[in-house]
Amino acid sequence: MPVADIAAAALRLLEPETAHDVALTGLRLGLAGRRQIPADPRLAMSAFGRTISLPVGLAAGFDKDAVALAGLSRLGFGFIEAGTVTRRPQQGNPKPRLFRLAEDRALINRMGFNNGGIEGFAARLAGADRTQAAIGANLGINKEGADPLADYPALVQAVAPHADYIAINVSSPNTPGLRDLQATDRLAAILDAIRAAAPGAPPLFVKLAPDLDEAVLPELVEMVIGRGVAGLIVSNTTLTRPDSLRGVARGEAGGLSGAPLFNRATRMLARVRLLAGDRLLLIGVGGVATPEQALAKFRAGASLVQVYTSFVYQGPAVLHRLAAGLSALLDQYGAATLAGLVGRDADRLAEIAP
Numbered sequence: 001m002p003v004a005d006i007a008a009a010a011l012r013l014l015e016p017e018t019a020h021d022v023a024l025t026g027l028r029l030g031l032a033g034r035r036q037i038p039a040d041p042r043l044a045m046s047a048f049g050r051t052i053s054l055p056v057g058l059a060a061g062f063d064k065d066a067v068a069l070a071g072l073s074r075l076g077f078g079f080i081e082a083g084t085v086t087r088r089p090q091q092g093n094p095k096p097r098l099f100r101l102a103e104d105r106a107l108i109n110r111m112g113f114n115n116g117g118i119e120g121f122a123a124r125l126a127g128a129d130r131t132q133a134a135i136g137a138n139l140g141i142n143k144e145g146a147d148p149l150a151d152y153p154a155l156v157q158a159v160a161p162h163a164d165y166i167a168i169n170v171s172s173p174n175t176p177g178l179r180d181l182q183a184t185d186r187l188a189a190i191l192d193a194i195r196a197a198a199p200g201a202p203p204l205f206v207k208l209a210p211d212l213d214e215a216v217l218p219e220l221v222e223m224v225i226g227r228g229v230a231g232l233i234v235s236n237t238t239l240t241r242p243d244s245l246r247g248v249a250r251g252e253a254g255g256l257s258g259a260p261l262f263n264r265a266t267r268m269l270a271r272v273r274l275l276a277g278d279r280l281l282l283i284g285v286g287g288v289a290t291p292e293q294a295l296a297k298f299r300a301g302a303s304l305v306q307v308y309t310s311f312v313y314q315g316p317a318v319l320h321r322l323a324a325g326l327s328a329l330l331d332q333y334g335a336a337t338l339a340g341l342v343g344r345d346a347d348r349l350a351e352i353a354p
Contacts, residue, residue, distance in 0.1 A: 083138030101247025262287025273301025291325025
């Protein structure tokens, strides 16, 4: 077993947030080594004005302060989304605030945007090597004293020269009132303020909650397209609790991620694809742990997928498994490219039970 896989197994013996901090330290110090991911040109996707050779990225929330980008890039991610970062540093919610539901292959978190603030984040982003992996910046607002119409534009201005794309986080369930910013009129005002302050910003994405009322999707999709948004990230964690959950922490407050989120997030992804067609680039996230699940996201309409919970449970090996498995699935389907399958199954997947 590779050293990185042994380390991932050992980390699971630690309390979840302690394990996360240890993993980040190891990545920052370059102790995780380098992974050679099988290169299959059939998997490549065009995004952020470049070619992403492996369209599997790391979701926001793992490297909130952009301290381990070099180490993460060496693992083979095609893109890495750092953050969520806020304008001012904040401690986040009281501990414990991160919980494993191992039986469910899930996590619950109520971290609360704990981060060191935009100043240090932007400086580290400026020094990052973006040739190995595309780097995105996920931006949010502080729990107290926030002014979304001023804060989001200022955050975008700070990272715009140093990121391949920017994600506007209006969907975390752990900052009171944040999800209210997904209302079409409020989100439109934020996007207008960003464009006025940073007209030359890199591609802009909005991250949505899986619990959003699907009735608002048609208006929301047309609004973001009309304002030049490059794409949507579907989706963040969910506040719902399926009856099937078995983990002892299932009653903890916070956002649920991992396997139980897969159907809900994939259904929303497919519905957004049916509304947007190819006018938006979609990033599918939520429950991706196997090549088959990754392929379902692509067939639902994603051009890129992200992992988080499966990275926690499987370690760096998840990237090799997804890359090799996707290549094998293309062989099985007789598909020339993965891009040719994007959105192919959106009609069916839009109807799966959440």
